[in-house]
Amino acid sequence: MSSPAMQIAVDQTGPLTSGYLLVEPATLDYAPDLAALDMRPCTPRVLAHREELMPRLIDLGSLDPDVRQTVTRYWHEEIDAERPPVACAWIRSAVEIDAVAAHIARYLVGPDAGGEPVFWRHYDPRVFALALAIFSPDQQQALLGPIQAWQFAWAGHIWHVDGPGVEADPAGQSLGWPRVDQWPRINRSEIVDRIRRRFSGFSVWQAARFPSMADSFLNAAAANGHHSATDELVDAAWQQLSHELASE
Structure with missing residues (x-):
C-alpha cells in the first residue's frame, strides 16, 4: 500500500479566484446559487444521453468578484458539512476547461472487476480519499493527468494532491482505472x-x-x-x- 498522497492544504480559508470548481449535480439543491451558474459537464460519450447527471466544472476565473465570494462560501461549507458533498474539488490546471472536463469524463465509466461497465464517482471526496490510499503513485498521477493540483474537503479539513499537469496515460484509461484486484477495496x-x-x-x-x-x-x-x-x-x-x- 502506498503512503497517503494527500497533504493538508496550506490555506484552508482563502478565496477561490482561479481554476475550476467540480460540482456534483445530484446535490445542487443544497447550493441553489451554484445551480444558476454556467457549468461545463464532464460527459463520457457513452453517457451523452444522461448529461444532466454528470459532474460539472465552474470556471472560477470567469466569475464576477461577488459571485466568486458566493462560490467560496459554499466551498468552505464543505469542510464541516454533514450532507453529501456539492463542491467536490477545486482544480488547478494549465489547460482549458474543455480539456479538464474531457479528462475527468474518461475516468467516469470503465470495466468493473467482472468486466461490466460501471460508473465510478472517483471525484466524490468520500471515494477519492479511499482511492488515494489504494492506488499506486503511478495510478494516482494517471488519474489526475493534466491537473496540477486537486483540493477537496474531507473529514473536517481541506486536502491537497499534486498532479503531473500532463496526461500520464494518453492511450487510454487503464493506468488510472482500478485494477481487478482493487475493486473490492474501492467498493468499500x-x-x-x-x-x-x-x-x-x-x-x-x-x-x-x-x-x-x-x-x-x-x-x-x-x-x-x-x-x-x-x-x-x-x-x-x-x-x-x-x-x-x-x-x-
Missing part, C-alpha cells in the same frame, strides 16, 4: 464513510492515516469472511481504529 467507500462518521472528529494526522487504516481493517475482515457492511462490522471497526489512533 460507503462503509469507510460510515466508520468515519462514527468519530466525533479527526486531527490532521488522524484524518491522513484513516483511509489506509480503514482499508487494512476491512481487508482483514474480508479475509475472515466478513464481507457485509453490517452495523456490527462498523462498530468493530470504530472500536479497533479508535484504539489504534489513540495509541499512535
Whole structure:
C-alpha cells in the first residue's frame, strides 16, 4: 500500500479566484446559487444521453468578484458539512476547461472487476480519499493527468494532491482505472464513510492515516469472511481504529 498522497492544504480559508470548481449535480439543491451558474459537464460519450447527471466544472476565473465570494462560501461549507458533498474539488490546471472536463469524463465509466461497465464517482471526496490510499503513485498521477493540483474537503479539513499537469496515460484509461484486484477495496467507500462518521472528529494526522487504516481493517475482515457492511462490522471497526489512533 502506498503512503497517503494527500497533504493538508496550506490555506484552508482563502478565496477561490482561479481554476475550476467540480460540482456534483445530484446535490445542487443544497447550493441553489451554484445551480444558476454556467457549468461545463464532464460527459463520457457513452453517457451523452444522461448529461444532466454528470459532474460539472465552474470556471472560477470567469466569475464576477461577488459571485466568486458566493462560490467560496459554499466551498468552505464543505469542510464541516454533514450532507453529501456539492463542491467536490477545486482544480488547478494549465489547460482549458474543455480539456479538464474531457479528462475527468474518461475516468467516469470503465470495466468493473467482472468486466461490466460501471460508473465510478472517483471525484466524490468520500471515494477519492479511499482511492488515494489504494492506488499506486503511478495510478494516482494517471488519474489526475493534466491537473496540477486537486483540493477537496474531507473529514473536517481541506486536502491537497499534486498532479503531473500532463496526461500520464494518453492511450487510454487503464493506468488510472482500478485494477481487478482493487475493486473490492474501492467498493468499500460507503462503509469507510460510515466508520468515519462514527468519530466525533479527526486531527490532521488522524484524518491522513484513516483511509489506509480503514482499508487494512476491512481487508482483514474480508479475509475472515466478513464481507457485509453490517452495523456490527462498523462498530468493530470504530472500536479497533479508535484504539489504534489513540495509541499512535
